[in-house]
Every structure is written in structure tokens, then in C-alpha cells.
Amino acid sequence: MDDRLRAAVAASHLRDLPDELLTDLLTDAQRVRAPAGQALHRAGEDQRHVELVLSGLVRVYASAPDGRTLTMRYCRTGALMGALSLYTEAFVMPATTQAITDAELLAIRPAAARRLADRDVRMARALLIELSERASTFAAEIGRSTFSNVRQRVARHLLDLAAEGQRDEVLVARITQQDLADAVGTVREVVVRTLRELRHDRLVETGRAGIVVCEPERLLAVAYPGWNTGP
Numbered sequence: 001m002d003d004r005l006r007a008a009v010a011a012s013h014l015r016d017l018p019d020e021l022l023t024d025l026l027t028d029a030q031r032v033r034a035p036a037g038q039a040l041h042r043a044g045e046d047q048r049h050v051e052l053v054l055s056g057l058v059r060v061y062a063s064a065p066d067g068r069t070l071t072m073r074y075c076r077t078g079a080l081m082g083a084l085s086l087y088t089e090a091f092v093m094p095a096t097t098q099a100i101t102d103a104e105l106l107a108i109r110p111a112a113a114r115r116l117a118d119r120d121v122r123m124a125r126a127l128l129i130e131l132s133e134r135a136s137t138f139a140a141e142i143g144r145s146t147f148s149n150v151r152q153r154v155a156r157h158l159l160d161l162a163a164e165g166q167r168d169e170v171l172v173a174r175i176t177q178q179d180l181a182d183a184v185g186t187v188r189e190v191v192v193r194t195l196r197e198l199r200h201d202r203l204v205e206t207g208r209a210g211i212v213v214c215e216p217e218r219l220l221a222v223a224y225p226g227w228n229t230g231p
Contacts, residue, residue, distance in 0.1 A: 008054045011078025013130045025116055029108045034099040045093040048110040049082040056103025059163050062095045071160050074220055083130045086114055100163050100216055153184040154194045155223035162213045171213035
């Protein structure tokens with residue numbers, strides 16, 4: 001393994017697997033590079049997949065018929081994506097995954113992951129921990145969506161909106177300050193003050209084109225303080 005793959009494994013729930021088991025799991029795995037803005041998987045697809053994020057930031061989101069979206073997860077180095085697809089009898093992708101920044105992933109063969117889990121309790125345990133953490137995270141997301149403060153809601157809405165309209169590596173939330181205030185449930189004066197703080201921290205820039213997200217991973221830490229978005 002090179003340094004990037006070694007670091008991703010160390011940050012993932014695969015970190016306790018012995019070398020021989022890891023070798024079996026990663027045999028024939030392929031590296032996938034995704035430019036910022038590219039959709040990796042779309043809601044409704046039925047392809048089983050297991051992917052380890054080696055670098056970059058990936059967003060997992062659900063969409064409503066009216067175009068609104070809800071981010072379910074942000075994935076960084078060490079995140080293991082797609083474990084749910086391994087054990088759902090008739091799998092249909094419930095959400096879309098999108099590269100927010102240029103990303104590199106390791107696509108692991110789903111059949112290899114299932115085979116090793118069937119024969120080795122250590123692999124089965126790694127997948128159980130991953131699935132348990134995903135269930136806990138999705139449940140906690142309800143509280144985060146409801147009870148977060150204005151700064152957190154603004155940061156989250158900017159990330160989501162910029163990701164929705166992303167066309168290249170530049171993240172721009174095309175929204176007015178009044179519309180942003182309406183979206184997060186506060187008044188314009190509070191949003192102006194919050195954006196001033198975020199500009200001071202060099203997380204965003206404002207202009208006629210919209211609000212530019214300069215440091216998406218740092219803004220993510222504002223949106224979800226203390227939340228480990230990796231594994």
C-alpha cells in the first residue's frame with residue numbers, strides 16, 4: 001500500500017484487519033478519481049458498491065420531487081461508502097453521492113467483501129461497526145437539523161447550496177442574504193453578522209455572483225462541530 005491508501009485504511013473501520021485479510025480484500029480493487037462536482041452514484045441505481053475515500057470530500061444527499069435536497073453524510077479520508085448495499089436483498093441506491101472537491105476513492109469488489117465477511121469474523125465485525133455507525137449518524141442528523149444554532153445552519157446551507165449548483169472546482173452558493181436568512185429561519189441582520197464572521201475566518205467570500213465557499217472542509221467543521229465525518 002502507498003502512503004495515501006495506508007492513511008485511509010488507518011482512518012477507517014478496516015484498520016484492525018490483519019495484513020493478510022486486507023490483502024485479500026483489496027485484491028483487484030481499483031482507484032477511481034472524481035473531479036469536483038461529479039456524481040459517483042445516483043439515487044435509484046441498483047449497483048452494489050464498496051468504496052474507501054482516499055482523499056477529498058464527498059457528499060451523500062437525498063432529493064425531494066420539488067428539487068430540495070437533504071445532506072445525509074459528508075465523507076472524508078477513511079470513510080467507507082456503500083456497505084449498506086452488501087446486505088440489502090433488492091438494493092436500490094437511496095441517495096446520490098457527489099464529489100465536492102476533487103476526490104480519489106478505492107473501489108473494492110463487493111463480492112470480495114461479502115466472501116471475507118462470511119468466513120472471517122473480523123471482517124464481519126468491521127462491517128457491523130460501519131453499519132451501526134451509519135444508523136446512529138442518520139438518527140442523530142434529525143437532531144442536528146432541528147436544534148443547531150444559526151452559525152451552524154448557515155454553514156450547512158451554504159455547503160449544500162454550493163454543492164447543488166457546482167459546475168467545477170469553485171463552490172458558489174448563489175443566494176441573497178435575505179433568502180439565506182429565510183432558509184435558516186432567522187433575520188437578515190443575523191445572517192450579515194454571521195457571514196462577516198465567516199469572512200473574517202477566511203471560510204467564505206461574498207460578491208455579486210454569490211457566496212464563495214473557500215474552505216469546504218473547515219466550513220464543514222463549523223456546520224457539524226465535533227462530528228467525525230471520516231469513518
